[in-house]
Amino acid sequence: xxxxxxxxxxxxxxxxxxxxxxxxxxxxxxxxxxxxxxxxxxxxxxxxxxxxxxxxxxxxxxxxxxxxxxxxxxxxxxxxxxxxxxxxxxxxxxxxxxxxxxxxxxxxxxxxxxxxxxxxxxxxxxxxxxxxxxxxxxxxxxxxxxxxxxxxxxxxxxxxxxxxxxxxxxxxxxxxxxxxxxxxxxxxxxxxxxxxxxxxxxxxxxxxxxxxxxxxxxxxxxxxxxxxxxxxxxxxxxxxxxxxxxxxxxxxxxxxxxxxxxxxxxxxxxxxxxxxxxxxxxxxxxxxxxxxxxxxxxxxxxxxxxxxxxxxxxxxxxxxxxxxxxxxxxxxxxxxxxxxxxxxxxxxxxxxxxxxxxxxxxxxxxxxxxxxxxxxxxxxxxxxxxxxxxxxxxxxxxxxxxxxxxxxxxxxxxxxxxxxxxxxxxxxxxxxxxxxxxxxxxxxxxxxxxxxxxxxxxxxxxxxxxxxxxxxxxxxxxxxxxxxxxxxxxxxxxxxxxxxxxxxxxxxxxxxxxxxxxxxxxxxxxxxxxxxxxxxxxxxxxxxxxxxxxxxxxxxxxxxxxxxxxxxxxxxxxxxxxxxxxx
Numbered sequence: 001x002x003x004x005x006x007x008x009x010x011x012x013x014x015x016x017x018x019x020x021x022x023x024x025x026x027x028x029x030x031x032x033x034x035x036x037x038x039x040x041x042x043x044x045x046x047x048x049x050x051x052x053x054x055x056x057x058x059x060x061x062x063x064x065x066x067x068x069x070x071x072x073x074x075x076x077x078x079x080x081x082x083x084x085x086x087x088x089x090x091x092x093x094x095x096x097x098x099x100x101x102x103x104x105x106x107x108x109x110x111x112x113x114x115x116x117x118x119x120x121x122x123x124x125x126x127x128x129x130x131x132x133x134x135x136x137x138x139x140x141x142x143x144x145x146x147x148x149x150x151x152x153x154x155x156x157x158x159x160x161x162x163x164x165x166x167x168x169x170x171x172x173x174x175x176x177x178x179x180x181x182x183x184x185x186x187x188x189x190x191x192x193x194x195x196x197x198x199x200x201x202x203x204x205x206x207x208x209x210x211x212x213x214x215x216x217x218x219x220x221x222x223x224x225x226x227x228x229x230x231x232x233x234x235x236x237x238x239x240x241x242x243x244x245x246x247x248x249x250x251x252x253x254x255x256x257x258x259x260x261x262x263x264x265x266x267x268x269x270x271x272x273x274x275x276x277x278x279x280x281x282x283x284x285x286x287x288x289x290x291x292x293x294x295x296x297x298x299x300x301x302x303x304x305x306x307x308x309x310x311x312x313x314x315x316x317x318x319x320x321x322x323x324x325x326x327x328x329x330x331x332x333x334x335x336x337x338x339x340x341x342x343x344x345x346x347x348x349x350x351x352x353x354x355x356x357x358x359x360x361x362x363x364x365x366x367x368x369x370x371x372x373x374x375x376x377x378x379x380x381x382x383x384x385x386x387x388x389x390x391x392x393x394x395x396x397x398x399x400x401x402x403x404x405x406x407x408x409x410x411x412x413x414x415x416x417x418x419x420x421x422x423x424x425x426x427x428x429x430x431x432x433x434x435x436x437x438x439x440x441x442x443x444x445x446x447x448x449x450x451x452x453x454x455x456x457x458x459x460x461x462x463x464x465x466x467x468x469x470x471x472x473x474x475x476x477x478x479x480x481x482x483x484x485x486x487x488x489x490x491x492x493x494x495x496x497x498x499x500x501x502x503x504x505x506x507x508x509x510x511x512x513x514x515x516x517x518x519x520x521x522x523x524x525x526x527x528x529x530x531x532x533x534x535x536x537x538x539x540x541x542x543x544x545x546x547x548x549x550x551x552x553x554x555x556x557x558x559x560x561x562x563x564x565x566x567x568x569x570x571x572x573x574x575x576x577x578x579x580x581x582x583x
Contacts, residue, residue, distance in 0.1 A: 001028075001489075002204060003067070003490075004489070005101065005104055005106050006106070007021065008108070009109070010108075011111070011120065013110060013113055013190070013191065014111075014113055014115075016129055018127050023040075031501070032063065032462065033063050033106065033466065033467060034060050034091075034464050034465040035060075035076045035078065035089055035467070036501065036505040036508075037060050037106070038076050039087065039505055041058055041060075042056060042079065042080070042087065042512065046080060046516065047515055048080070049080075050079065050080040050082045051185075055111075055185065056079060057077075057182070058076070058077065058079065059075065059076075059154065059194070060076050061075045061098075061101050061106055061107055061467065062074075064485065065098060065101050065202075066102060066202035067204055067484075067488050068214050068285075069213065069468070069481075070218060070221070070285060070472060071283065071471075072098075072284070073097055073283040073284030073285040074091055074092060074097055075092050075096060075107075075467055076091060076467060077090050077092050077182055078090075078182070080185075081420065081421070082165050082181040082185060083165045083180055083181040083378055084396045085396075085397070085518075086180075086396055086421055086513050087419055087420060088420060089182075089420060089464070090168070091177070092171045092175060093171065093175040094152060094171040094172040094175035094283055095172060096152040096154055096196060098285075099152035099196040099197060099198050100122075101200075102198030102201075102202065103123065104125060108194070110191065112189070113189050114129075115190070116133060117132045117135070117136050117190050119194070120195070123197045132193065136161065136192070138158070138192075139158065139330040140155050140156075140157045140170040140330055141330060144172075144173060147193065147195050150197055151197030151198070152172055152195070152197075153172065153194065154177075154186075154193065155170045155171075155193040156169055156170070157170065157332025158331055158332065158366055159183070159331045159333045159366040160183035160184050160186060160187035161187050162376065163187075164184065164332075164365060165184060165376060165377050165378050166180075166181045166334040166337035166338065166378055167182075167183035167333055167334075168181075168182065168183045168333060169182055175291075178333075178336065178337075179336065179337070179421075179423065180420055183332050205488060205489055206486070209483065209486065210487030211487075212483070212487070213480055213481070213487055216476075217472065217475075217480050220476045226435050227288055227471065233288060233471060234290065236292070237291060237300060238290055238304075239268065239269030239292070239303050240303075241430070242264070242269055243264070245403065246261065247538075248443075249407060250403060251264065251311050251404065252308070252312050252400070253312065253314065253535070254312070255344060255346060256393045256400070256526075256528060259404045259534030259535045260537065261310065261311035261314075264310075267310045267316065267318055267321070271318060275318065276294030276296070277294060278295075286469065288469070298322060299326065300325075301321060302335075304336050304424075305321070305325050305335040305339070308335065308402055311402075312339055312340070312343045313342060313353055313358060314353075315355060319355075320359065324338075324359065324362060327359065327362045327363065328362065333365065336400075336401050337398065340394070340400065341365070341375050341378055341379040342361055342362075342375075343393070344382060344391045344393070345361070345382065347391045348383065348388045361375070378397060381397070390526070390527065390528065392526070393526050393528065395416060395418065395523075396418075396522050399422060403430060404534060405525060406529055406534045406543065407443065407534060407542055408429060408430070408433040409433075409444060409553075410432070410449040410452060410453060411424065411429050412525060413550070414426060414427040414428075415525060416523045416524055416550075419506065419510060420509075426456075426457055427452075429449070429456065431473075444543075446549050450553050450559075451560050453557060454560045454561050457506050458499050458503045458506055459473070461506045462498045462499065465502070465505060477495065481498070482494055482495045500577075504579060507561070507569065507577055508579055510561070510567075510569050511574065518567075529544065529545050530545050530546070
């Protein structure tokens with residue numbers, strides 16, 4: 001077997017015993033790896049509560065990980081979300097996926113619960129449990145300093161240990177798996193860190209074909225202005241989107257009560273580059289290098305963090321944004337949900353938060369003290385507790401990211417249909433509605449968006465299963481990656497075959513959510529977007545969404561996706577995709 005190692009390490013944390021799982025080639029063909037394989041292993045347990053010891057926490061690589069194929073360093077971390085109750089998955093950067101693969105595994109499955117806080121050290125086939133009681137409450141960088149630099153590590157911070165529902169997992173020193181609260185699952189299992197080191201080779205079936213596909217992909221990347229242009233992601237990181245959102249009047253401001261931020265021109269990516277003298281870095285196997293680090297090693301925020309800790313909170317202090325990002329990364333909290341929760345708090349208390357108040361509240365949340373003891377459950381739970389549910393801007397209890405749906409109707413539909421709660425990355429309509437890739441679409445209409453969202457969800461399900469980076473698909477396509485897949489694995493597969501796998505993977509997620517009671521009632525947006533308009537100007541009108549048009553688009557999506565009128569899976573479609581109808 002090439003590409004895959006053919007075996008997955010399962011660790012029972014209760015008994016401290018290990019088991020080798022060999023899925024077999026048919027399972028690999030059907031679910032590919034990463035997110036797809038995660039869904040396969042998660043489904044038998046999905047109706048259990050996230051805190052149930054038998055709920056698995058999955059660290060899964062894909063067939064391209066560790067190969068010469070561009071952006072082949074990513075992986076998936078998956079479980080059931082403590083924040084939303086949906087399937088919960090994050091795409092992790094860094095080099096943890098490569099380390100797992102070089103250790104001889106396609107992934108690691110954690111079940112059970114350790115009696116005491118511990119760490120896990122994996123060196124090739126050797127698994128060691130380490131008492132981590134001395135690491136309890138430590139910030140993430142302090143834990144990483146205790147671990148060897150030769151391998152890679154996934155670490156939780158004090159926020160997860162204190163029960164923050166949007167706690168994440170840090171991978172290595174500059175990468176973060178934030179959404180869905182997966183870090184809390186790791187804390188519940190009493191695992192402070194997982195360290196992995198491997199020495200095995202990762203072979204390709206046909207190195208010539210693999211390298212040919214690599215060259216095609218890199219050529220397309222080099223020709224892409226979005227990725228490699230003077231104002232592109234390689235030059236400015238994801239912060240390159242900041243000015244675009246501002247100019248298109250869809251930057252979420254003042255807890256989504258406005259869509260234009262008065263101080264945006266002084267808070268954009270150019271200002272960060274000037275103030276912090278940034279340099280490029282990125283995940284293993286990537287030439288885009290979207291991560292930006294200051295010359296003094298300051299980690300520059302990603303676009304969503306940059307936007308939410310400025311515009312969403314009406315904060316014009318750029319140093320406070322950097323500090324908020326650092327605190328979230330050190331304490332282990334998702335920046336999008338953290339900022340969204342603070343924005344909800346600000347609206348309910350009719351109080352604009354000053355920079356020092358933002359910082360103090362972040363610490364209070366992470367350590368579950370004062371008002372933070374309530375805020376740690378996310379904005380939805382907090383708003384209900386305070387009698388102001390309208391102030392929580394969420395879908396399926398997860399806070400929206402930095403794209404106002406009134407300014408891009410495909411994004412409105414994508415937020416609602418996302419299987420992990422409000423998420424811009426499930427279908428990423430920003431590509432065609434804002435960046436005009438692969439083709440421009442009218443952002444102020446729902447016409448045609450149902451089919452586009454469904455296709456893009458399938459595409460991104462494949463990307464997260466291979467596992468690659470979504471950004472590179474601004475330039476390349478599944479045509480090139482199908483050739484890379486064939487070169488690595490030896491399996492003759494087409495782009496359409498990969499799309500079909502993506503459809504199967506996404507439909508499996510709809511099945512799992514349906515098993516937990518999710519339907520059309522949860523595939524919806526906050527009423528604010530239907531009742532209030534955004535900040536128009538410069539010839540652009542940001543009107544309130546029309547509910548009847550949104551519902552018609554959602555209905556069309558259900559038809560195209562093969563769901564019933566309530567957004568639930570149907571037996572005929574399950575069987576057609578080769579999925580089990582009922583557990």
